[in-house]
Amino acid sequence: MNVNSLDLPRLLALLRLELADVPGMSVALSGSLARGDHRTGANGRIVSDLDLIPVVPTAAHAPTARAVLQPVLSRLAQALRIEATAAITTLDAFHRAARARYRTSMWPEWLIDGLGLGPNAFNQPAPDHTAELPWAIQPITYYLAKATDRDPRTNLAKARRAANLLLAKGVGEDLLGASDDLPRSLRNLxxxxxxxxxxxxxxxxxxxxxxDISRAVRDAVFRENQGLPCAESVLVVPAPTLPH
Structure with missing residues (x-):
């Protein structure tokens, strides 16, 4: 199935259809497809990953959610020919992490809403500079830590882009703008x-x-954002290999 960058309604309809019989959770679209900055390939076909946020009542519900979602993600990856991922999230963490980037950039409609959270679940908290900055800093240190373990060039670039989002908000210009020492700049900030x-x-x-800083920071980020360690939250189904 080819879904191009103009076919988001078609994609959402497919996701709702595939998830229709999934019980006990609410699921939303996140990532680049939700933000609208997804990558496209030939003929405008979407090639960015599919990122879903399934919200479950408690951590105890995560194993069942994983078992239910695995075949759904496999079908979606096969149908769309893109990598399909899910980050299972506890309801408490979903509310607590309202200022996390995955929350602020989610598609503001549930694909399914088995928990009955409703549209108000996507409402953003009132602006609070002091409360927002720690969450804005989180992805910077996440990618800096990840760069110590894999693909330094890509992850350092992602850390810099996350830092630039602070600059775009007029925060830390004197600390982050001209400095390549992001850890020192962040301590100063x-x-x-x-x-x-x-x-x-x-x-x-x-x-x-x-x-082991990469693993330690990754698990801390997942506990902050999803309420679960990475291994208990994340499901990934790679894009199918196309025949030559």
Whole structure:
């Protein structure tokens, strides 16, 4: 099935159809397809990953959700010929992480709403500079930590782009704008604004060269965002290999 960049309604209809019989969770679209900055290939066909956020009542419901969603993601990956992923999220974490980037960029409609969360679940909290900044810093330290373990060039570029989002908001211009030492700049930013950093950020800034820092920060980020460690939250079905 070819879905091009102008066919988002068709994609949403397919997702709703595939998820229609999935019980006990609410599921929303996230990632580049939700933000509208997805990549396209030949003839405008969508080639970016499909990212879903299934919200479950508690962590105890995650194993069942994984078992139910695995075949759904497999069918979607096969039908769309793109990688299909899900980050299972507890309801408590979904509410707590209202300022996390995955929350602020979600498609504001449930594909299915088995938990009865309704449209108000997508409402953003009132602007609060002090509360927003720790969540804006989180992806910077996540990608800096990831760069210590794999693909430094790509992940450092992602960290810089996340830092530039702060600059676009007029925050930290003197600290982040001209500096290539992001860890030092972030420490300065946190100090200057009297911030209480998230645990994942604090873990990285306290020991950025620790051998296992990438895994430690990744799991801390998933606990902050999804309420689960990465291995219990993430499902990934690769894009099918096309015949030559």
């Amino acid at each position: 946190i100090h200057e604004h009297h911030l209480d950093p998230l645990a994942s950020t604090a873990a990285f800034l306290d020991a950025p060269t620790r051998p």
